[in-house]
Amino acid sequence: MKISKEDKQFLELYSDSEYDKPSVTVDAVILRIRNEESKNYRKLPEKKLQVFLTKRQYSPFKGDFAIVGTFIDLQYELSDAMKLCVKNKVGLTNYYYEQLFTFGEKRRDPRTRVLSVGYMLLTNTQEQLRNGEWFDIEVQKVETNIKEIQDGFEIKNVYNLVLKNENQELKNIIEVSNKKVGLEETKIVKITENNIAFDHAKIIFMALERLKNKLEYTDIIFNLLPNEFTLTELKQCYEVILNEKLLDANFRRKTAKMVRPTSKYELAKGHRTSQLFTHNPNWNLNNLD
């Protein structure tokens, strides 16, 4: 980085204490897909999309569940701060991550102005983690309202975002308004019923949206799968994220490029054995610009 002589002089005199600053946190939505063993010997384990939440030890929202996060230490890069926090608080070190969005609403934290740089993390661990619990994620659209107006429209969707495990069930309601009038285009995501800390329901919701979208045009899903998997497992993972059933034959064709067969077969239980596949990370090499 080029720094002029003038800049140097300026920097020596510079003090940043005169400006107001917000506090900044990094927060991580940790997602995985969990195998729920079935009692029927023939049936495959069911898959559940899960998020990891920790219980808050201190005010505000003491006792509520929250995604993992921390105020940043200025000596670290943002992503390093997030990684350190995730490692120290819950003991997770191996995952895919990407920056999601920065949440900065004035009243999102009752203490003071706090910006949150949100991250989405995908892991394939089936382990418990420290200091928190995994929650099954259920998203249901409960209401849709389309209003066509002069030169545009307004769509309001209401979703139930239910996070539950054997110990508790946390219900959140999220309202997404999309308004479009001529050039004006606004998207407002609002929490209308909240049972976790801060605006974390919104952050989780946006992570789910991001994940869904990226399923279509990336191979991001393999971050949620073990190294070797059957095509039916892969399909189940798509289904649980997209919340819809897919057709088997078509699915195999569509994903064929993205996987590589191994010579191994999974031992079957009451049905034909299935071949194990691995991710083919090079599937998209020709499509990159």
Added chain:
Amino acid sequence: MKISKEDKQFLELYSDSEYDKPSVTVDAVILRIRNEESKNYRKLPEKKLQVFLTKRQYSPFKGDFAIVGTFIDLQYELSDAMKLCVKNKVGLTNYYYEQLFTFGEKRRDPRTRVLSVGYMLLTNTQEQLRNGEWFDIEVQKVETNIKEIQDGFEIKNVYNLVLKNENQELKNIIEVSNKKVGLEETKIVKITENNIAFDHAKIIFMALERLKNKLEYTDIIFNLLPNEFTLTELKQCYEVILNEKLLDANFRRKTAKMVRPTSKYELAKGHRTSQLFTHNPNWNLNNLD
């Protein structure tokens, strides 16, 4: 937002001064498509993608060009702070915008630790704005390097990002490394030659990437067009952003749903008149979930 009694007590005692805080700016990449009139009476005006830059009045990077931005005032929402800044500094008030990414590298600002919440703005104005200049954007890929490695690959692309107008030409070189090994996936965007302030070349580059991507699956492009336009104009806009020529017949079919014909025709100059169209904001109503 629910606040418990305990929270209230806590808040009364809370002081945030004990934590280190970064400075935070909001920065706006303002983009438009400019018509460059041609001297040949038959020819249509050429289109150029442009970004608006202001010259920095103060150190650091005094005299260099920069995207529009400001340190945030804690009384405003992030997006409002950005809007106010854009209005006050350059006088622009009508545009599409979305949050782009938050840039937080430790050394990105020589003064102190500064996070930048970047926004992408799209406008259809053909006016000059205050306190700065429009620059034509030219992006060229000058080098590609694919290395296939065990269980993955590494792709390095080098781009020239040239910003120029009648007064100056600012050349920047940007290196994008995509590495993928098993689950590990990293994308590093690095500026290797920099002729504008801070890491703004990177922010502009990422805005261009975002815009390109969104062209494919949204109607975002209409934010760059006037209310009424010909299909050839629309096509030119796609071409200038995507940096490739499109076929006319196919283009018309593909975009047919997104536009509505008007009864008006553009007065032609040495060629057949062309029908004017407007955006059909409802084109995608059925595809929304």
Added chain:
DNA sequence: ACAAAAGTGTTCCAAGTACACCCATGT
């Protein structure tokens, strides 16, 4: 007349959709 743009029609190919059908396995 002609250059430039506006606009239509056709053929080919790739990919998605829906569905029918057969195979293999443990109890």
Added chain:
DNA sequence: ACATGGGTGTACTTGGAACACTTTTGT
């Protein structure tokens, strides 16, 4: 035998790609 999952084939539809061709206008 049978329930369950593994896996293949086929016919239909949709949409993109490539290209040829006609129409309209001002100078």
